[in-house]
Amino acid sequence: xxxxxxxxxxxxxxxxxxxxxxxxxxxxxxxxxxxxxxxxxxxxxxxxxxxxxxxxxxxxxxxxxxxxxxxxxxxxxxxxxxxxxxxxxxxxxxxxxxxxxxxxxxxxxxxxxxxxxxxxxxxxxxxxxxxxxxxxxxxxxxxxxxxxxxxxxxxxxxxxxxxxxxxxxxxxxxxxxxxxxxxxxxxxxxxxxxxxxxxxxxxxxxxxxxxxxxxxxxxxxxxxxxxxxxxxxxxxxxxxxxxxxxxxxxxxxxxxxxxxxxxxxxxxxxxxxxxxxxxxxxxxxxxxxxxxxxxxxxxxxxxxxxxxxxxxxxxxxxxxxxxxxxxxxxxxxxxxxxxxxxxxxxxxxxxxxxxxxxxxxxxxxxxxxxxxxxxxxxxxxxxxxxxxxxxxxxxxxxxxxxxxx
Ligand SMILES: Cc1ncc(COP(=O)(O)O)c(C=O)c1O
Numbered sequence: 001x002x003x004x005x006x007x008x009x010x011x012x013x014x015x016x017x018x019x020x021x022x023x024x025x026x027x028x029x030x031x032x033x034x035x036x037x038x039x040x041x042x043x044x045x046x047x048x049x050x051x052x053x054x055x056x057x058x059x060x061x062x063x064x065x066x067x068x069x070x071x072x073x074x075x076x077x078x079x080x081x082x083x084x085x086x087x088x089x090x091x092x093x094x095x096x097x098x099x100x101x102x103x104x105x106x107x108x109x110x111x112x113x114x115x116x117x118x119x120x121x122x123x124x125x126x127x128x129x130x131x132x133x134x135x136x137x138x139x140x141x142x143x144x145x146x147x148x149x150x151x152x153x154x155x156x157x158x159x160x161x162x163x164x165x166x167x168x169x170x171x172x173x174x175x176x177x178x179x180x181x182x183x184x185x186x187x188x189x190x191x192x193x194x195x196x197x198x199x200x201x202x203x204x205x206x207x208x209x210x211x212x213x214x215x216x217x218x219x220x221x222x223x224x225x226x227x228x229x230x231x232x233x234x235x236x237x238x239x240x241x242x243x244x245x246x247x248x249x250x251x252x253x254x255x256x257x258x259x260x261x262x263x264x265x266x267x268x269x270x271x272x273x274x275x276x277x278x279x280x281x282x283x284x285x286x287x288x289x290x291x292x293x294x295x296x297x298x299x300x301x302x303x304x305x306x307x308x309x310x311x312x313x314x315x316x317x318x319x320x321x322x323x324x325x326x327x328x329x330x331x332x333x334x335x336x337x338x339x340x341x342x343x344x345x346x347x348x349x350x351x352x353x354x355x356x357x358x359x360x361x362x363x364x365x366x367x368x369x370x371x372x373x374x375x376x377x378x379x380x381x382x383x384x385x386x387x388x389x390x391x392x393x394x395x396x397x398x399x400x401x402x403x404x405x
Contacts, residue, residue, distance in 0.1 A: 027351050033366075038064040039263060041389040043366065051366040052397050054384045056263070059231050059341050060313045061389025062303040063263030072264070075298030083291040088280065091291035099292075099301040100276075103268050106304050107229070107255070108237065108247025113276040114292050115285060118226050118256035118267030122149035124283035125222065125252065125269060132159025133187035135180050137219075139194045141167045141201065146193055146224055161185060167198075170209045177217040189220055196225030196239030197232065200375050200383070202342030204232070207243050207250070214251075222252040226267075230260025231341050236307055236314040242339065251275075257296070262303030264296045317341060317388035320395060324386050327399045335384075343384040345402075353380035356405055365401040 023029040034046040041061065043053045062068050075095055085091035096114060103112035115121040122145040126136065134157075136150050154160045163180075166172040173192065180186045192214055194205040207223065214221045225238040233241025240250055247253070252275055257266035269279055279286070307313060321341050328335045334346045347353050350371025357369035360382075371380035384398065 027354055028371075033361075040064050041387055041391070041394050045361070045366060048361055048364065048366075051361065051364045052390075052394050052401075053366050054386070054398055055366055055368045056385060056387070057227070057259035058263045058387050058389065059260035059317060059385070060236070060303075060307060061387050062260070062306060062313075065303065065306060067306055068262055068299045068303045071302035072295045072299035075295040079294040079298075081295075082293045085291065086289060087286050087291045093291075093294050093297075095294045095297040095301060096291060099297045099304075100268070102301050102304050103255075103270055106237065106308060107253050107270040109250075109253065109270040109272070110248075111273040111276040112268050112270040113279050113283075113286075114257075114297065115267040115269070116289065116292050117258065117265060118224065118254055119145040120285045120289075121254045121267040121269050122146050122224060123152055124149075124279060124285045125254065126150050126153025126160070127156040128279055128283045129252070129275065130157055130160050130191065131188050132157055133161075133185070134189045134191060135161040135163060135183075135186045136191045136193060137163045137165055137173065137176050137180070138192075139167055139198075139205065140164050141198050142193065142195050143199055143224060143226070146195070150193070167201075168194075168203070168206055170206060170213060173210065174213055177213060177219060181217060190217060191220045191222060193222040193224070196223050196228035197340045197342065199227055199342065200344065200370065200381075201338075202336055202340045202344055202383075203338045204228070204239050204242070204340060207240055207245055211245065211249055220251045221249075222254065223250045224254045226254070226256040226259060227340065227342060229255045230307055231314070231317065232339070234314070235311040236260070257300040257303075261307070262300040264299050264303075266292045266296055266300055313388045317386065320388060320390050321386045323392065324384070324390075324395050324398070327395060328384070328402065331399050331403050333402060341386045343386060344381040345384060346379065346381050348378055348380055350377075350380040353382055356382055359405060360401055363401040363404060365398055367398075 035043045036046050037044040039058050042050050045051045083091035100112045126149045130153050150162050154162055163176055165176050180190050197204050228239035230236045232239045253270040336344045353369030353371050360367050367382050369382050
């Protein structure tokens, strides 16, 4: 490929400047706030001082838990800064094995395999597990990493078919499965993929209903429970536990280690041994990219150990979620109902959501406003995320600030 000429480089500059200017003019430009200390129920935001934090995924407060931090330091001292290798060459360390056994035990599956992020895991599964003649049916509100993972799958496997069903709509999913049964182009496996907890709505997939449909049609079920693991169910196993399903009833789980399960980074796939064996052999994101840093694996492993030892953290989170939802609603706000730790307050207008989040930060409360195009036009919202680490005073502080708006 020839090096760009000065003319083409100038063309890039001009079009990028125009894009950035449009984002600024339409109020969509994201200013990154800098946190000057550890992640917790309060954070030090540069320029704003100590703020109540209601926008992190630190659902169980484990991101700065002393044992989780200590495990990372110990890992760093024992194993050094990183693997300097991909998994199949010389990048598999004892902490990877330990973490993967822990994840499998936690999720109730035969096996698990770690990735540097859940984004990576979702990019790995479709090109690796699917083949030509397979069909993937995806919930319309699935996370961007699932959407892009399926797209990538259909680029690498030209004969992979894809479809979208209406959000959590079992009748529509059934209709799509019936259509697939009669479609001669579908010669392989039908896959249904859904988030467990949907990240913008905070609602949950009807996993028993979807499982029953998959059983009726012989389809495989993939659940990304990034926002459900550590949050949902009596012991935090996830959305399947909340709905009374064993982990083994989900064919393939994906999830993140960057939210409730320690908040560092990393992702995983959990399921039958044949699933993870195939990923080890063929998943390009782990064949051609460094393994999860050992320090991060050690911290995540410790975070899951703490959660398994102290399931009361999940109960505490649940109490906080119920209290926060009721208080926000009593204050006159329209908050979507659900048992998850994501409480979207619907304000409709994008500019209003952004202005409210700015004002809240000035009041010492850190909440992010999401508008179009992240959510549909007219559905702009403040997304409040609750943590087990919040005290009642923190939750009351949120409501007091909301009332000032
Ligand atoms: C449902 C879902 N899947 C995947 C991801 C990506 O996770 P990670 O940060 O580990 O890449 C997220 C994060 O926002 C998510 O909400």
